[in-house]
Amino acid sequence: MSFLAALVCALALAAAIEAWGGAARAPFSRRPGDVALRFGAYALLTLFWFCFSWRPWLAANSTVTTVAALVLISRAKRGVIGEPLVFSDFALLPQVPRHPQLYYIPPVTSPRVAGPVLAAVAGIALWYGLEPSLLPAGAARSLAAILALPLGLAALAAAAMRGPLARALARRFPRPDLEADIARIGLPATLIAYALRRPAETAPAAPPAEPALPGDPVVVVIQLESFIDPERLGGPPLPAMDLIRSRAAEYGRLRVPAHGAYTMRSEHAVLTGASPDALGFGLYDPYLARGGDEPASLPRRAAANGYETLFVHPFHRDFFQRARVMERFGFDRLVMGEDFADAPRIGPYVGDVALGERVLAEVRARRGPLFLFSVTMENHGPWKPGRLPGLDDPLAQYLHHVANTGRMIEALVAGLAGERATLCVFGDHAPALPTCRPGFGETSTDYALFRFGAPAAGPRRIDRTADALGRRLRATLHADMTPPVASSPTQA
Template sequence: MPTVLLALCAALALSFAVEAGEGGRERPVSRRPGDLAIRFASYGLLTLFWFVFSWRPWLAATSCVLTVAGLAIVSRLKRGVIGEPLVFSDFALIPQVPRHPDLYYTKPFGHPAIAGPLLLSVGVVVLWYWLEPTVLPGSPWMALAAILVLPLLLAGFAASLLTPLAAGWIAGQVPRPDPEADVARYGLAASLVLYVLRWRATRRDPPVPLPAANDSDLRPAAEIVVVVQLESFVDPERLGGAPIPALELFRARALQHGRLRVPAHGAYTMRTEHAVLTGRTAEDLGFGVFDPYLSAGGREPGSLAQLANAAGYDTAFVHPFHRNFFDRARVIEEIGFRRLVMEEDFAGAERVGPYVGDAALGRHILAEVRERTGPLFLFAVTMENHGPWKRGRLAGIDEPLDQYLHHVAHTGRMVEDLVAGLEGLDAVLCVYGDHAPALPNCRPGFGGTATDYAVFRFGCSTMPPRRVDLSADALGRALRGALARERDDDASVAVPRS
């Protein structure tokens, strides 16, 4: 038993030192007794968790410290690129990593850089099992009882955290999402657990009603509404690049344009997508703010797609990438889109780098407009300028920024083509960047979390262009006016499915 206590004390001390060192002066750890109690309890439970698998105290203690260190390293890397620490919803993305390793800046499991360390780790654990003796009781029956009782005790403690009494206490510790402050108070491991419990307790709360569209929204409703979410799009001049004609078109031709405050930097497309499609603010989402689709799974009765369906529009979601990424096909159908046009529909389309080019996507959007047989609401998500921008992506262009600027020029030309193709029609076109790119010269804090957007009105508006800076959710609420047409139930609208 002294060995167990000594190993546990070492695990607590070293884990605390790891997190204190990682935070440094920028994020000093809280020294309040209550906060320290929660932090050290998380280290202790983590040690016991690993202890269950081995009954070797020093292996369990080392595993605890390595887990804390691994989480701290990943969180620090993420903070440097995206501007926020590791959060519980990130673990829901783990199944996507082996399917799309390049999107997560890693290698396939079979690559030597990944397989080598994994095999080495397994070898070290096996050797440790052989070198360190177990502390199980000598009696077979006592050993069996210990093997059964400790996991049951841990499971019972986990179950107790799901009770209403525990939920009330946890709500007092983390009343609202503030990951940086809570990591400093309780440590990363404890914060992850507290947040997932708060998310679980609140995700079934009824959605906050949206305000009705008002006179300043895009009215009257249009026959064609096209919304295009532009991957990693910002004005390239903000990054030191050359101007593109599309931005001048924003200023000269758009009904409304400006900076768009989005909920993330460098990643998390789904946050901005959800904000525009639903009009819901971060405050509305509570602990679901980190991955809105994880909470509701797309069940949003007030989404733009649902509104368009009720008004008699054909609703199409166009995205030239895998159906399974972000579980997108299921989520987008749930959110209300009746037709999904995904990567398989772009077989043979021109690729620029690893992804379907924006020019091909733009041509498909205009083909959908030409072939419509009634009102159309089309929401598209581009893919060409998705990171990572690394050597070998484009022939003769190796610098990440140069690759980005090459792609963003294509995005701009696609916007110009869409404007030209919709000219003269009763249509609204909205284009916006989902987030700034995760480039070496575009780190968190660059322009806040602002991208650029524009809304074009064709066929009826003579208002001069105006600059209005918005949040993504406010843009989504404004777009409701473009879809608020009265449905003619006597008209039969037959829409071909692609």
């Protein structure tokens, strides 16, 4: 009876936290099936924590604490990037202690983190001593119970990814609809359901790229960290934007899949041309879903046409598992953090101007057609006090870095002007600044496409989505490239 009483209390308190804590933007659904899923998720959480202690009230307390933490984190995330917590966020947790400078979270050695953690550990130890365990008497029976409960939960999770239970889950969650599902069944149930749906979902594989004669001998694509026209933030004019508007064959706003974060979503969209709607539950982290296994990606198309394929990124290989993912995307060679050991840094990261110089050096050293994709790092957030000497305001720091991004663009345009080449630059997402909150510009950044050494109409403003830009870039990799036809001056 003590377990049942503890479970009822956990379910009631967890539901109250979600109802009054703002986990969803809409009222609770009262449909019986939705209510069952909501409370079923709370019960699964309780059973999960019960596995570790066999103390019902400790498990109930852990469930309530977990739901409260999920709701608070989700609200904080929504305030910064306009999206609630998603299941794929948990796959990114291992990189937080490895790269703490990339996050606003204090390090584990900070008293703000270490204090509550130590207090929680002490509280749990005390609770273990005060609440009796419900393990059955006898070593054999205790061991059987200790093994049976987690194995049962694991078997339930496995069953949900195949067979009748998986089909029922697919009918209930045919496609991701994050806000609606959180309102219907709650945040914990949505996290669990989406985590189970993603591995069970089978997306049709794109056909491999067909070989063709190479197009422009040099195709350079630069993904600019947190880049938007600074005038949109109230900053001074950027000379590179005037260059873009006067020299680029095409330029405009780029609608990207997220605000303030999730670089991999824009990166994947441009490299594959796949729209978010085609990714199913993999849209939240396409690298987690497919790991770079993209037969029709830009580097694979380029390689099929005789290009050397090169990825350049002045940061650690393990971040976002980029080295592994980019190799699977089809890049022959990677130039990454260790290759920039002596490069000048602006703040904590390798400067964009130095990165641009390395890109031009690779172009000059090429032995044949080259497809080069690069990701900048200088303007990666967070923009915190102490990042730049004499500049503590986040916006001032951002504007300092974006000016260097502009200088890099100008240098690349000048350096490629004597080549027959294509240069594309685009922002991966808007910066997560206090002056640039969710909803700003409808998640749009800026992009430009330059053509050198060949006749080109332009400049033309064509606003695009990130995946449409990826499809546009395919044409630069084969000889019979034709200019895009836009349905209007500002849409493609």
